[in-house]
Amino acid sequence: MSLVASLRTDAKRELWFVWYSTVAFYSLYTVVFFVLTRTQPPGHPWLTPEQAVGWFADRHSGLLVGFALIFVLGGFSATSIALITYSIRRMSVSRAYAYSYLILYAIAAIPGFVFICVAMTVGAMRPDRDPVLMHWLYDFGFLSFSGTMGVFLVGSLIWMAAILLDKNGVFPRWFGYLNLCNALTEVVIAPSWIFQRGVLAWNGVIAWWIDVAVFGMYTVVFIYLLRNLIQRDDLGTGPVPALPPGAARRAHPLAKVIAG
Amino acid sequence: MTAVEDVHADPRVDEVEHVPGEGDMWFFVLFESLVFTSYFCVYLYYRAQHEQAFLKAQAALTLPLGIAETILLLTSSWAIARCVQQTRAGRYLSAQRFAMVTAGLGIAFLGCKLAEWVRLIGDGHTFTSSEFMQHFFFLTGMHAIHLLIGFVVLGVIVYQLADPQRRSRQTIETCSTYWHTVDLFWVLIFALLYIVR
Numbered sequence: 001m002s003l004v005a006s007l008r009t010d011a012k013r014e015l016w017f018v019w020y021s022t023v024a025f026y027s028l029y030t031v032v033f034f035v036l037t038r039t040q041p042p043g044h045p046w047l048t049p050e051q052a053v054g055w056f057a058d059r060h061s062g063l064l065v066g067f068a069l070i071f072v073l074g075g076f077s078a079t080s081i082a083l084i085t086y087s088i089r090r091m092s093v094s095r096a097y098a099y100s101y102l103i104l105y106a107i108a109a110i111p112g113f114v115f116i117c118v119a120m121t122v123g124a125m126r127p128d129r130d131p132v133l134m135h136w137l138y139d140f141g142f143l144s145f146s147g148t149m150g151v152f153l154v155g156s157l158i159w160m161a162a163i164l165l166d167k168n169g170v171f172p173r174w175f176g177y178l179n180l181c182n183a184l185t186e187v188v189i190a191p192s193w194i195f196q197r198g199v200l201a202w203n204g205v206i207a208w209w210i211d212v213a214v215f216g217m218y219t220v221v222f223i224y225l226l227r228n229l230i231q232r233d234d235l236g237t238g239p240v241p242a243l244p245p246g247a248a249r250r251a252h253p254l255a256k257v258i259a260g
Numbered sequence: 261m262t263a264v265e266d267v268h269a270d271p272r273v274d275e276v277e278h279v280p281g282e283g284d285m286w287f288f289v290l291f292e293s294l295v296f297t298s299y300f301c302v303y304l305y306y307r308a309q310h311e312q313a314f315l316k317a318q319a320a321l322t323l324p325l326g327i328a329e330t331i332l333l334l335t336s337s338w339a340i341a342r343c344v345q346q347t348r349a350g351r352y353l354s355a356q357r358f359a360m361v362t363a364g365l366g367i368a369f370l371g372c373k374l375a376e377w378v379r380l381i382g383d384g385h386t387f388t389s390s391e392f393m394q395h396f397f398f399l400t401g402m403h404a405i406h407l408l409i410g411f412v413v414l415g416v417i418v419y420q421l422a423d424p425q426r427r428s429r430q431t432i433e434t435c436s437t438y439w440h441t442v443d444l445f446w447v448l449i450f451a452l453l454y455i456v457r
Binding site: 184210213 | 299409
């Protein structure tokens with residue numbers, strides 16, 4: 001079966017498109033933040049204005065190219081939010097959970113994702129700017145990125161509550177509890193507004209390294225579980241059926257194409 | 261199996277060894293234990309690096325208060341265990357009372373913790389005054405957040421026990437597992453912050 005034919009007949013093609021976009025977005029995000037711009041792991045909070053200028057100079061081209069990619073493709077972040085919102089709509093709980101999640105994440109993406117891209121690009125654009133201003137952009141970028149996790153935290157709690165109350169079996173209950181674990185690690189980032197050094201600073205062992213490890217595991221798990229949901233989904237409104245043994249490998253359009 | 265069927269299940273079921281509560285909650289226990297273990301490792305690493313500074317700051321803590329807080333939480337663990345026992349025996353009113361006792365002991369612990377924080381801050385030992393205090397306020401603060409969630413969990417127990425149609429032994433065991441976990445974290449925090457010198 002060709003990919004086009006498979007996409008024509010697959011009733012879940014929109015869901016698969018959104019899922020693949022989610023995978024593509026998180027891959028892009030990782031490459032841009034960790035490799036191209038090297039804004040993650042974050043720079044030291046205790047840099048002097050002159051050192052901040054050096055930090056920008058060190059990453060000049062990476063910041064411009066990397067964040068240009070984000071400005072072009074960053075809108076795909078909406079796909080993961082949309083798919084998670086769909087998963088909550090598929091549950092037996094009130095729609096208020098889905099809408100609250102959607103609104104919270106749409107708002108959180110501005111300070112938690114867009115601001116750092118804008119601030120760092122502005123800094124890289126004119127490297128001869130006053131060091132004090134460069135230092136301000138540096139602080140603004142990292143603080144907006146790390147210090148605004150509270151909104152994401154509430155989003156995780158909403159997803160958790162929806163999963164634990166759901167009777168349609170959209171997600172396993174342990175994933176509801178994993179949402180709580182993720183939310184609790186996001187609390188830890190709040191003190192980054194206070195500390196310029198130590199384990200709770202925005203690049204600290206507790207506030208960044210442990211949190212990123214938890215968030216990384218959480219992201220991999222929820223992307224896998226969303227894939228599993230699409231495979232099982234009968235596009236109805238009642239309980240989501242279990243997948244028959246062996247069906248998982250054949251359930252998505254690309255697998256159908258590979259299988260011929 | 262419905263909640264009502266679950267509660268009125270064959271009493272011989274109790275004689276069979278089983279993991280209490282939902283298996284999913286044990287996932288939470290293991291994952292959260294790993295996270296706390298990583299916090300403890302970080303604390304111990306920094307303590308080993310700056311031993312004298314940590315010892316000096318640690319002297320500001322009141323050991324008897326820490327012991328009293330530990331006794332309060334261990335007693336609350338006993339009370340929640342009694343709550344589960346009473347539920348298994350079908351004595352729901354008594355189970356509800358033990359859940360209330362657990363909540364009362366939790367509130368007493370939180371009151372002691374708040375008083376301790378106020379005293380320390382009054383004496384100039386704040387979140388930013390030293391590296392030890394940074395860890396102290398962080399670890400005790402994170403534990404307090406877990407305890408606050410524990411009050412919601414106790415609320416679920418009381419709500420479930422109040423109505424025969426809602427009673428689910430598994431949910432009550434799951435909730436008590438959460439409470440025991442929070443108590444276990446405190447015992448480890450107490451040992452690390454107050455006892456280890």
